[in-house]
Structure formats: C-alpha cells, structure tokens
Amino acid sequence: MMTISICGRFFTKRISAALGATVVAACVLTGCGVGTGSGSARPAVTMGPGSLSGNVHGGQQPVSGSTIQLYAVGTTGNASAAQALLSSSVTTDDLGNFNITGLYTCPANSLVYMTATQGNPGLGEGANNTAIGVMAALGSCAALKANGATTNINIDEVTTVGAVYALAAFTSDYPNVGYAAGNLGGITNAFATANVLVSTSTGFAPGVAPVAGVTLPTTEILTLSDALANCIDSSGPSSAGCSVLLSAATPTGGTAPTNTIAALANIAHNPGANVAAIFGLVLAVAPYQPTLTSAPSDWTVSIYYTGGGLLLPGSVAIDGSGNAWVANGGGNAVSEIATGSFASGSSGYVSSSIVGAQGIAIDASNNVWLANTGADNLLELNSSGAVTATITSGISGPAAVAIDGNANVWVTNFDGNSVAKFTAGSPAAGSPFTNAALSGPTGIAIDASNNVWVGNGDGATVMLFNNSGVYQNSFTDGLMIAPGGVATDSTHGRVWAAATGISAITGLTLSGGAVAGTPLSGGGISMPLAVAVDGSGNVWTANNVTAGSVSGYTTAGVAMTPSTGLGVLNSPVGLALDASGNLWATSVGDSSVTEFIGLGTPTVTPLVASGR
Secondary structure, three states: OEEEEEOOEEEEEOOOOOHHHOOOOOOOOOOEEEOOOOOOOOOEEOOOOOEEEEEEEEOOEEOEOOEEEEEEOEOOOOOOOOEEOOOOOEEOOOOOEEEEEOOOOEEOOOEEEEEEEOOEOOOOOOOOOOOOEEEEEEEEHHHHHHHOOEEEEEEOHHHHHHHHHHOHHHEEEOOEEEOOOOOHHHHHHHHHHHHHHOEOOOOEOOOOOOOOOEEOOHHHHHHHHHHHHHHHOOOOOOOHHHHHHHHHOOOOOOOOOOOHHHHHHHHHHOOOOOHHHHHOOOOOOOOOOOOOOOOOOOOOOEEEEOOOOOOOEEEEEEOOOOOEEEEEOOOOEEEEEEOOEEOOOOOOEEOOOOOOEEEEEEOOOOOEEEEEHHHOEEEEEOOOOOEEEEEOEOOOOEEEEEEOOOOOEEEEEOOOOEEEEEOOOOOOEOEEEOOOOOOOEEEEEEOOOOOEEEEEOOOOEEEEEOOOOOEEEEEOOOOOOOEEEEEEEOOOOEEEEEEHHHOEEEEEEOOOOEOOOOOEOOOOOOOEEEEEEOOOOOEEEEEOOOOEEEEEEOOOOOEOOOOOOEEEEOOEEEEEEOOOOOEEEEEOOOOEEEEEOOOOOOOOOOOOHHHO
8 A cells, every 4th residue: 555645634545465464554543433223132242352443444545534334244134133242332532543442242143243334534624425335244243352462454355245145145335234043154154255365454365375276366356346445436316436336236126225235235236237337337447456457247256166176076065065066077086165265175085986977966964975976976075075984876867966864865866767865874776767768867856855856858748756766647848958057946846957958948837837937038048058046046056068157047037137147157067055045056068067156046055955
C-alpha cells in the first residue's frame, strides 16, 4: 500500500500483494460510532480480552465515519438473521481506522464476520455514501477472543468479494448470514474458503500461498472488486457507478439492492446476468490489479485443480468433512481435494489395485467405494485412502456406485446388464439383479424410501428396483434417449436423469410420471452426462463437450444459466454438491476438477439415501 497526503487527507493505493500488506505507520486507532442488530439468542461465552483493529478502504482511499459491526452468524436457517455483537458503537476515524477492545462476548460455537457500512470515501467534509457495504469473513469468535493480542483486519472490496462468494449459499445481505440446523460444518468450511480466496489481514488476494496444481481466481476477484469500487468511491446510490451496479445486480422480478454487499450477493446468485454491464464499471486505471482484459462469460468464481493424481477423472463424491474424492480413469490413484489444496498429496492415494476407476460414493462412516472398472471389481477405501477390501463377486463392468440408507452399497454393471447389492458389514459377495429390458446401465441413485433408480444407458428409460432388488417398472417422458447420470430429490418427490441422447434433462415423479415441463433443454445443455440436485431442489448438469459448462434449473424448471451455461470446462463428466453450496465438476478433457464457489444450495454430505 502506498500512502500519500493531499491537502491534509491521506490516500492509499494497493499496487501489489506484497505492498498490500503495508499499513499506514502513523495511524492512531480510535473507536466511536453505531452498531446494533438482531438475531437468534444463544448462550454467551465470556472470553479473554483480545483486540480487533484495522482499516476500512474503498478502492484507493480510506473510508471515514463508516459504521463497524461484528456479527455472529444466524443459526435458524440459510440466510437467517445474524446476531450483532458490539455492545458499544464503533466508527472509523479520518484515516479509516478502527479499534475494538472488550466490546463483545462470543455466543457458543459462533462464527463471526465484520462489516463496514456507509461512510465518507474522501469526498470532502460531511459526505456520506449510504451504498457502501464491505465485509470480512473472520471465522471462529472464540479464536479471536482467545488470541489475546491485537488482530489486524483490513476490510475492503477484495475481502468483500471473498466473503460474499464463499458465503453465498448462506447470505442475502450483510445482516442475514446464517445456516440451517446440522450444517455447522458446511458454513465453517465456507469461512475457510473465504480465507483461502482473500486475506483479511492484508485486504488483498489470494489469502494463501499458491499450491502446485491449484489455480485461485485472484484476477477475477480483483476485477469484481474494481467494479464495486466504482460505486464505493462515489457520492452514493444516485452516482453513475452505483446506479449501474445496483441496477445490474437487481434480480429479474426482484428488488434492487441498496448497498454493495447485497449487490454482490445478487451477482453471486445470478452470475450469468448483466455480465458486460458489471465489467463496464471497471475503470481503465483500476485500484486493484491485475484485472481481466475482457468481460468473462459469467461471474462464477471457481478454483481450478490439476495434478494431485488427477488423470481422466470420472465421478466425484463429497465426504463428511466437505472434501471431494475423485475416481480417476487413468493412473492408479484416487484424489482427495480440500478447498485450495490436495488432501491426498501431489500424487493422490496411489494403489496398484486402482485401475480405470469410474464411479465413486462415500458412506456415512466416510468409507470410500470405488467402481474399479478397469480391474472389474469394487474397492473399499478407508478415510485415509488405503484399500481395505476388493470385491469381485457380482461385478461385471462396474460403472456407478450409490449408498442406501441402510449402508448397503449398490453398483451398476454396464457389461453385466445388472444391478448388484452389497450388504452392509459383509460385502464380500453381491447379489446381482437384472431384467430383460436392462441394458448398459450407467447412473444410479436411491430415494428416501431406499428404492433404487437406474439409468438404462442403452435403452430409453429409467428403471426402478425396490431395496430387495425386485424390478418394479420402467419410466420415460416419451423423449428420453441414452440416460446417463441419475439423481433423486426426495424433498420434492422427483428423479432426474441426464438424457444424453437429446441434450436434455428428464424429470420423473417418484411414482414414475413425467414432471411437468420436462424434458428440460436450453440453458446451455449439450451432451449432459452427470446430474446433481442441491439442497433447494435445483438441478445441475455437466455438459460433456470440449467447450463444456454446467447448467442449472430451478425446481420450477426455469433455467438459471445463460444460453452458454456457466463456467469454462473441458468435457466435464462428474458433478457433486457439498454442504457449503460449492459445485464440484470433473473434466476428462484436461484432467481437472473445478470447484464453483457458492453456486448451489448446501446439501447433506456424504450423500447417502437417509441424508438426501
């Protein structure tokens, strides 16, 4: 950060990640101002003193008179009301500085974030931009309190982009960041993701040192930050920068946002809308560098993974910790990815037993089940990636795996034209079930009643078996051809299949009738292979073409994506959603995995029938 004085006012400019860590040496940290809020009441834990101090910036200059608030995330549902924690008001001084000492207690097991709203971005005495909203995702409140020393926090557009995108599945605006019961792990991981993307201590990106094979979306984050800065460094909502941003960030049929945090949340929720208008807000000489040289296809923010044992990746599954496990069709490894790193190391979990793996599923005990296609068997791995069992009986060309609510393992046998069930606790031999119409089965999914749904790949139906393996019926919407991946949405009573042969998604009710309006096409769908359902019942598919993408539809069948789909992928084949709302896609074309941050609604992981 470079600091200069003009007419007695101080201005700063971040010119590199290294210089971004520099702070104004002559700052005098003071505290005053306002801070109230509401949220679900929780028992308070009195911690040690701990001091929070820092600076609020808008683009090139400090924001004075900005209201600081510390929030604990809500616990009564996604985007539920957060709890304001400061017992006294705090505002920034003339240099944008603030200091908080002993003004808050921590609710039990709470995660906290800090916001700065309204203020003067250096526009002369008395100016106040009411559209200013910036934030930083801090994490464990108890950890802040227990620190004892001063925690330095720089809040600006960059920390706002990192926080809002990582927490997109849990927020609608700054007073409303919360999670549903049972998903503390999901929002905890989202906070961790925010701090991978950006640094709250420097106010710059990325938040962690680069890891081999992991490409963070730093340039896009800085570009979005510059778009926000055009509004923040202005006189307010009626300025050119704010009016364009707030208009472009207004959802179709929705209400216009009133501050930059809400605007960015809308952009994260609707990344394909008004892309050019938002990019047009980036000035030629922008405060955050580098920037994108042209408008992106959409405003999805994603982390890109290569290496780590990834070679011709197939299916992907999420474990109870939120890590993604990938079956690799090439090499002899399965890969485990945590946000921003390879949990399985630079080569993956290597075993000579792993040959041409395609399908993967994880049970409630975090054991990993691998459809080991090349070796014609089923492998069980423990949570450390070691092979613990090799099963051959009942297996013939395994393609996909699913776990039912009783911990039984189900496998589709593409070569054997059958479905095999392996009983929990004694999976040495499977019981293959078949039907004369079952030919080349591929995808498999299990509903809340433990019924088994199978994509009949060489046919034009989705076939239903009960949990005893007895064939029940075959269903179609009348247009389906070559169904691939299958997913169930038991909350809404639906089964979805990627109708690869007609580049569409077929929806069926649990009784086998076609969902109104299906098959779904458009929205970028092209040669879909995988299909996944998020926690709201939105349906996502991977478009298996070289210039691939993902497409999404609401429960009402409305496309959430532009005509080209979302993201830039290379022949994607696998999809999974995690408890933080991140969508994971594997691409066989370039042996990569893409983690789309906050694109969906959180789902229960691991994905077994009882947790759907």
